[in-house]
Amino acid sequence: MCGIVGYVGDQEALGVVMDGLRRLEYRGYDSAGVAILDGGLTVERRAGKLANLDKEVTAHPLTGTTGMGHTRWATHGAPTDRNAHPQTSCDGAVAVVHNGIIENFARLAADLEDRGHELASDTDTEVVAHLLEEQFTGDLAEAMRTVCRQLDGAFTLVALHRDAPGVVVGARRNSPLVVGAGDGEYFLASDVAAFIAHTRDAVELGQDQVVELRRDGYTVTDFAGGPVDVKAYHVDWDASAAEKSGYPYFMLKEIAEQPVAVASTLLGRFADNGNLMLDELRLDEDELRAVDKVFIVACGTAYHAGLIAKYAIEHWTRLPCEVEMASEFRYRDPVLDRATLVVVISQSGETMDTLMAVRHAREQAARVVAICNTNGSTIPRESDAVLYTRAGPEVGVAATKTFLTQITATYLLALYLAQVRGTMYGDEITDIVEQLQGAPALIQATLATVEPVRALARELAGAPAVLFLGRHVGYPVALEGALKLKELAYMHAEGFPAGELKHGPIALVEDGLPVVVVVPSPRGRNVLHGKMVSNIQEIRARGARTIVIAEDGDNDVTPYADSVIRVPQLPTLLAPLVTTVPLQVFACELALAKGHDVDQPRNLAKSVTVE
Ligand code: F6R
Numbered sequence: 001m002c003g004i005v006g007y008v009g010d011q012e013a014l015g016v017v018m019d020g021l022r023r024l025e026y027r028g029y030d031s032a033g034v035a036i037l038d039g040g041l042t043v044e045r046r047a048g049k050l051a052n053l054d055k056e057v058t059a060h061p062l063t064g065t066t067g068m069g070h071t072r073w074a075t076h077g078a079p080t081d082r083n084a085h086p087q088t089s090c091d092g093a094v095a096v097v098h099n100g101i102i103e104n105f106a107r108l109a110a111d112l113e114d115r116g117h118e119l120a121s122d123t124d125t126e127v128v129a130h131l132l133e134e135q136f137t138g139d140l141a142e143a144m145r146t147v148c149r150q151l152d153g154a155f156t157l158v159a160l161h162r163d164a165p166g167v168v169v170g171a172r173r174n175s176p177l178v179v180g181a182g183d184g185e186y187f188l189a190s191d192v193a194a195f196i197a198h199t200r201d202a203v204e205l206g207q208d209q210v211v212e213l214r215r216d217g218y219t220v221t222d223f224a225g226g227p228v229d230v231k232a233y234h235v236d237w238d239a240s241a242a243e244k245s246g247y248p249y250f251m252l253k254e255i256a257e258q259p260v261a262v263a264s265t266l267l268g269r270f271a272d273n274g275n276l277m278l279d280e281l282r283l284d285e286d287e288l289r290a291v292d293k294v295f296i297v298a299c300g301t302a303y304h305a306g307l308i309a310k311y312a313i314e315h316w317t318r319l320p321c322e323v324e325m326a327s328e329f330r331y332r333d334p335v336l337d338r339a340t341l342v343v344v345i346s347q348s349g350e351t352m353d354t355l356m357a358v359r360h361a362r363e364q365a366a367r368v369v370a371i372c373n374t375n376g377s378t379i380p381r382e383s384d385a386v387l388y389t390r391a392g393p394e395v396g397v398a399a400t401k402t403f404l405t406q407i408t409a410t411y412l413l414a415l416y417l418a419q420v421r422g423t424m425y426g427d428e429i430t431d432i433v434e435q436l437q438g439a440p441a442l443i444q445a446t447l448a449t450v451e452p453v454r455a456l457a458r459e460l461a462g463a464p465a466v467l468f469l470g471r472h473v474g475y476p477v478a479l480e481g482a483l484k485l486k487e488l489a490y491m492h493a494e495g496f497p498a499g500e501l502k503h504g505p506i507a508l509v510e511d512g513l514p515v516v517v518v519v520p521s522p523r524g525r526n527v528l529h530g531k532m533v534s535n536i537q538e539i540r541a542r543g544a545r546t547i548v549i550a551e552d553g554d555n556d557v558t559p560y561a562d563s564v565i566r567v568p569q570l571p572t573l574l575a576p577l578v579t580t581v582p583l584q585v586f587a588c589e590l591a592l593a594k595g596h597d598v599d600q601p602r603n604l605a606k607s608v609t610v611e
Pocket of ligand 1: 300301348399608
């Protein structure tokens, strides 16, 4: 949430910063601003999407080779010009951009007002600008350290001072900030995407650190001013991966990239001895053998991936597995100990709810494995082991390709646990791995046949609501289909376990209501398939318009389906890799038919760094 860019070098900062903001706009798009240092300090900010700011700075360019920018997802204060970042001090000498929430801002603001400061916005951020104004005596990094020691909450801050030419200072606690190290130029950003067109050399900043960028280098300290070790890394994708590449929307491109994303996530994962190769492993096999319970903790779409993983983990490892929304996890005081394995799933690796769950789990001595798409992000850094999904950058706010790769990664982890614990034979594991390796081609085949799904979505654009039903792994797929429709098409959509319908939700079914049903394979548990066919008949008898997702060759459903969407055959547990795809396409096309921006749905932002 909120995208931040800082720059010092020999290019015009405005161009670099605006280009960086464009690449970070997925993190928030309700207002944007820039500050450029050039003898003086000039700030421009506008409510609304980045295009509004762009229009202004194109008409009246700001010159200077040191600058910063911000694209906002509002927490404190409405998305107006006044509340947009950068926020400035009374004398206009300091400008600050911020991502996160400063929890003690009300007290700090009252104290500042007592000392004669006039606060001009409703934001929590503005206090930092005034505090820096008070603390600055020529060294902006030192002022930042002093101010950070007074702040509670989560924050990434970047600041410029009129009297500190050629200096950009950043600080981070619980929110992301990365340094980009170019040749005679340095960058700060919430995400490497902001500077990837200039350099692929990045440096992770740790918790409670302050960085000072100058044209000749950078210095990182802790909040007390002590030296710290930082980790440099090379980003393994380039700017083209974060371009639309001819697609009108990132989401369309990312849906199309799913076969490659899943294939990359599988690539080279098993060593010659069959062991799964985790990217970072600070756990040994004895610890995994001692595990007696698994918790999967995640939010939103990643939580749905966790719900699917539960079926595989319990079936393959015989370990009890609970799945929990990260925002609820630590507050209910879950029973965790050294024998508990907590698997956290997060595309961004920065989701605050999930990060807090990681910390809570580790405090209780549980072992934490992260499944994550973002190299160097906080959640993998703080976990005991990491399995990266290699989906590449996902820019569309709605998760698509990362969902399929998250499911893939959980299958790998479940198989590895089964192998280490001896709950499956080697040839059984090999068989599933082979099926998984065939999945990218089947996802591709599914994508090749979705045109009728698009037509159906356009036809249903006027429907007041859509229900989604599933059983077994089809239930989380139904939840995901409903979530996609809610967030993209702003429609009422609910996912239910099909068997639960008769206990209440069936009252929602009325004449013409579209109900999407994810049908389990008849080759799996036959009883499950048969029950689902009965459920379809029940809703049809009550007037529902039935849209049935069924595997190739399943003709039992045909008599009761108003529309059938075919997917290729996969073993029951792996079927979500294909059944999800038409639901993504359905939601995307329906939202486009309603004229919505599918990359930047209203009120949302990617990477939710507040609780
Ligand atoms: C929905 C969506 C969100 C995220 C959730 C978790 O399309 O993208 O529900 O899945 O905010 O985000 P990560 O995976 O970054 O922790």
